[in-house]
Amino acid sequence: MASAHPADLTVGADLTVEADLIVGVDLGGTKILATVVRPDGTIIGREKRLTKAEKGSDTVLKRIVKAIRDAISVAEVTLDDIRAVGIGVPGPTDTKSGIVHEAPNLAWSETPVAAILSEQLGVPVYVGNDTNLCTLAEFDLGAGRGATSMIGVFIGTGIGGGLILNGDLLDGATQAAGEIGHMIIRIGGPRCGCGRHGCTEALASRLAIEHRVMSMIEKGRDSMIQDLLAEKKKKNEIDQRRIRSQMLAKAYTANDAIVRRAVDRSAWYVGVALAGAVHLINPEQIVVGGGLVEAIGQPYVDKVTQSIHEQTFDISHRNLKVTQAQLGDDAGVLGAVCLVRRRLTPTTP
C-alpha cells in the first residue's frame, strides 16, 4: 500500500539540482492556461490564450508550446530552468504513455501529446485527465490534505471528478475513472450532452440550472435573473441568454426564489450521485469544487452534504468530511504540477 501523501510541498528538496521549476498547463476546450510553478507551489508566471480547437490538433499543440514559452518569459526564467511540464486535458488520458485517448471538445483521438510536446520543448512532459488532476491538486495541496481516500467533484458547465484511493489517483483500466457526472440517478430523466438520459450532469450542471431557471421565467415566474440578463443585453455582451455562475450567486444571495430552488436542487442531485459513490467506495473525504460551487460557496456544499447524509447509511457517512475545494481556477494547473512531482519522486511503499 502506498503512503498517503508525498512529503507535502517539500518535494522541491529533490528538485533543486539545477532546474527546479515545473510548468503546469490546463488545456480546456476554449482556453489554455500555462503557469510556471516553484517547488513550493507558488505560481511565478502565467499566460492564457484561446485554444482554437476548430483549427485542428497541430494548431492547438503549437498554441500550447507558445503559451508555455510566454509563461516562462513572464516568469523571467528560461526553458533551462524547467524540470518538466504537466498538462491536464479534457478527456481520458493514459498518464503513463502520455497519450490522450479521446478529447471530444478538441476532436482528439489517441493523440501522443507527451511525445510530441517533449520533442518540441526538450523537457519531459506528463499528461493527465483535467478533473483527475484537479482532484489530485486538492488532495496534495488543497482541501484534501491529510486524507487517504477522497472523491473530487467539480460542477460547472459540465460535471467531472476524480478518485484518490490509498493516496493514489485511480486511473482505471482504460484511464477513464472518475466520470461521476455520467452516473445515472434518474432513469428516464433529461437528456445529457452524452446522449443518455438521467445523468447527474444533465440534472445538476450549471447548464441544467440555466435550463430550469429559463423555463420558469418563460412560464411567467419573476426572477432577478431577468434584470441581470437585461443588463447583459444593454451592454451588448456575447451569450446573452447564458446565466453565468456569478449571476446565479448574486440572485442566490438575494434570495431569489427561482434561483434558490434551481441551485439547491442541483446540490441535492450532486449529493445523490455522491451518495452512490459513497456506498460504493466509502471514502474519508469529498471535495466539492468548480465554477458554480466557487460562486455559491458554503451553502451549496451544505446542501450536498445534507443530501449525501439522507441517501447513505449512518456508518458510511459517520466520519465523512465534505468540504469546499480551495484552489479555485488554479486547481487544473497545480494538478498538472502535482502529477509531475509524483512522477519525479514516486511514493515509496
Next chain:
Amino acid sequence: MASAHPADLTVGADLTVEADLIVGVDLGGTKILATVVRPDGTIIGREKRLTKAEKGSDTVLKRIVKAIRDAISVAEVTLDDIRAVGIGVPGPTDTKSGIVHEAPNLAWSETPVAAILSEQLGVPVYVGNDTNLCTLAEFDLGAGRGATSMIGVFIGTGIGGGLILNGDLLDGATQAAGEIGHMIIRIGGPRCGCGRHGCTEALASRLAIEHRVMSMIEKGRDSMIQDLLAEKKKKNEIDQRRIRSQMLAKAYTANDAIVRRAVDRSAWYVGVALAGAVHLINPEQIVVGGGLVEAIGQPYVDKVTQSIHEQTFDISHRNLKVTQAQLGDDAGVLGAVCLVRRRLTPTTP
C-alpha cells in the same frame, strides 16, 4: 502497488507446517454454513444449521461454534488441524479488528466476533463482510482470476457487492464499501428496505421481480407462475406467495412473457447501477452472481452487459469483461477462506 494475486492455490505450501486446514463460515440471517477447506480450495467437510438470530448474539455465536465443530467432525479431523477460521457476516465489518459494526438481520452492533470466537475455539479468527468476501472468492478462485480490478455484484433477495482495486479488497474508510445495491438509479422510485427510494435493490432484487410479477397477475395477466404457486399450495409448502429464483428460471426458460419482462428489467437496472460504478472506477472486470443469476444464467448476464454498454462510453467498456460468477453458494465460505489466506500470507508490494 500490491501484486494482483497471491500465488493461486499454492498458498498451502506456506501453511503445511502442522495445521494446514482453514475453516470457512458463511453467516446468514437464516442459516449458518461452516466448511473445512484444504489449502487447494477443496471443501472436505460441511455443516449447515439455522442461525436463530431472534435468540440473540450469544446464541448465534454458540451456534457458529457448534457448526464449526460439527464440520470438523464431518471432515474427520480435529481442531488441532485447523490453522484459522474465516467468517463472512452480513454487515459492515472491520477485517482488521474483527469487529462487526452492524448486522441488521442479526441485530448486532459493534460485536467483537473475532475476539469472542478465537477465545472459544483457541485458533485465530478473521471476519469480513459477506458480499465483499464473495467478491474476493471470485477474484482469487473463481471468475475473476487474472484480473487486477473487479466489481462483484450478487443478486438475490437483496443486492450486495464488493470491489477489488489493485488486487486488494476495498474496505472503505468505515468498512462499508461495495454497497452497490443502495446506489440510487431512479430518484423517486420504489421504496427500498433501507427506507430510501429508487435504490437498485428496490428495482432489481428477486423481491422486486416478485412484486412486479404478482402485480401483473393481480391485474389479470396470465403467467406460468400461477401454476407454480398453485403447486406450492397443493404441497402445502411454506411461503406460498414467494416466487423462488428456480421458479423464475423455469418460467423464463419457458418464455413466460410476464417473467421474461420482469427479469430482463432487473438485469437492465443492475446494468444501470454497474454503469455508474464503471464511470466511477473503470474496472477490468465485473462478476455477476447470486441466487437469481445462478438460476437464470447467461441470458441474465448478457442483459446486464448490454445495459452497461448502453450507459457507458466506448472507452470505459471497450476491454471490460462481464462474466457470471463461478463459485455458487460456496462463494461465501471460500471468500472467508481467501480472507484468512491473505492474512496469513500477505501479498508483497
